[in-house]
Amino acid sequence: xxxxxxxxxxxxxxxxxxxxxxxxxxxxxxxxxxxxxxxxxxxxxxxxxxxxxxxxxxxxxxxxxxxxxxxxxxxxxxxxxxxxxxxxxxxxxxxxxxxxxxxxxxxxxxxxxxxxxxxxxxxxxxxxxxxxxxxxxxxxxxxxxxxxxxxxxxxxxxxxxxxxxxxxxxxxxxxxxxxxxxxxxxxxxxxxxxxxxxxxxxxxxxxxxxxxxxxxxxxxxxxxxxxxxxxxxxxxxxxxxxxxxxxxxx
Numbered sequence: 001x002x003x004x005x006x007x008x009x010x011x012x013x014x015x016x017x018x019x020x021x022x023x024x025x026x027x028x029x030x031x032x033x034x035x036x037x038x039x040x041x042x043x044x045x046x047x048x049x050x051x052x053x054x055x056x057x058x059x060x061x062x063x064x065x066x067x068x069x070x071x072x073x074x075x076x077x078x079x080x081x082x083x084x085x086x087x088x089x090x091x092x093x094x095x096x097x098x099x100x101x102x103x104x105x106x107x108x109x110x111x112x113x114x115x116x117x118x119x120x121x122x123x124x125x126x127x128x129x130x131x132x133x134x135x136x137x138x139x140x141x142x143x144x145x146x147x148x149x150x151x152x153x154x155x156x157x158x159x160x161x162x163x164x165x166x167x168x169x170x171x172x173x174x175x176x177x178x179x180x181x182x183x184x185x186x187x188x189x190x191x192x193x194x195x196x197x198x199x200x201x202x203x204x205x206x207x208x209x210x211x212x213x214x215x216x217x218x219x220x221x222x223x224x225x226x227x228x229x230x231x232x233x234x235x236x237x238x239x240x241x242x243x244x245x246x247x248x249x250x
Contacts, residue, residue, distance in 0.1 A: 004065040007078070011044045016064035018179040018234075019051050019104070020248040024241055025183060026108065027059040031190060033109040034058070037171070038085075040092040041104045041179055048072045050096060052089060054082030063250045072097055087145075094152035095159060095175060102175035104182035112194040113172035122166055123192055125209040126199055130192035131217040133185075138162040142169040164189050180230030183237075 005013055019041045026032050026039070035056055043049040051067040053059070069078040072093050074086030092105045116123055122139060123130055140158040143151050159165045163185050165173040172189055176182035199206055241248060 009044070013064065015041055015043065015179070016051060016067050017249050019067060020062050020064045021238055021241055022104075022106070022179050022183050023053060023059040023062040024245070024248045025237060026106075028241075028244075029187075029190075031108050031110045031186075032059040036088075037108050038088045038092060039104070039106045039179075039182075040089065040096065042096060043069060047077075048096070049077055050089075050092070052084055052092070054080070055085040055088070057082070063248055065250055090149070090152070091155060091173070094155050095173075098156040099159070099175060101177050103177050104179045105173065105175050106182045106186050107167075107171065107173045108186065108190070109171040110190050110193070112197050113166070113190055114170065115197050116193040117166050117168050117170060117172070123189075124196060124206065125214050126206050127192060127195045129188055129195060131209060131214055133164050133189045133192045134214060135218040136161075136163040136185075137189075138165045140165055140167050142167070176230060178230060180234035182230070184230035184233060 004016075008016070019039060022039050035053075035058060038052055040050050040052045043051060049069055049071055051069055053062055054066050054068055057066060066082060068076060068080045068082050068084050070084060070089065071077050074084060074089040074093065076084070091107055095102050095105050123134060123137065125131055125134055138158045138160055140155055143154075159173075159175070163175055163181075165175075166189075167173060172186065172193070174182050174185035174189060176185055
């Protein structure tokens, strides 16, 4: 295989390592759907180039070198033995193009996330975790498999300035200025969905947090993370991966 590290900047290599780690973490937490979801990250620099997974490779197999560099149209811009799924980049390209701050876009099909996406009320404020997710949350109605370019403006509109998006009857999506931030947002959103499904399985009425507390949660969330967002947990997550299997760094 070509030595990818020698062909890219140190900044891009660090991004590749973080993105490969994110794929491994998704697999570790059991959030992957074989090969059918994607995580993308914008490469530093003036070009609109992005890193995405090689199509057909399981998330637990992905390494920094195997990530494929593409443009906004999903075309490869750097030699790679791997192919990508341009259709899978449809959602990601729309958000990357519209949101300069969305340096990483993470989209998953977790069972708990899809279960909540199918409920009329969506995510309810029944747990502390859900409050953090709801503080920056949008919804996008299902329009079929995301292959239609015409859907992009509506997807961008429904995300707005939020960092979390529930795709009705489809799954979950988060964005962030870093891979770590997008991952932390997904961890909180997916956990919130799992908690709600578990709470509903008890068959009893659920107690929702009062509106005035929900309204003030964003400022409280910033205090909890000390303004550091995903970077607070990211080093520990990388240490965990390094203990288990550091090959994502290759």
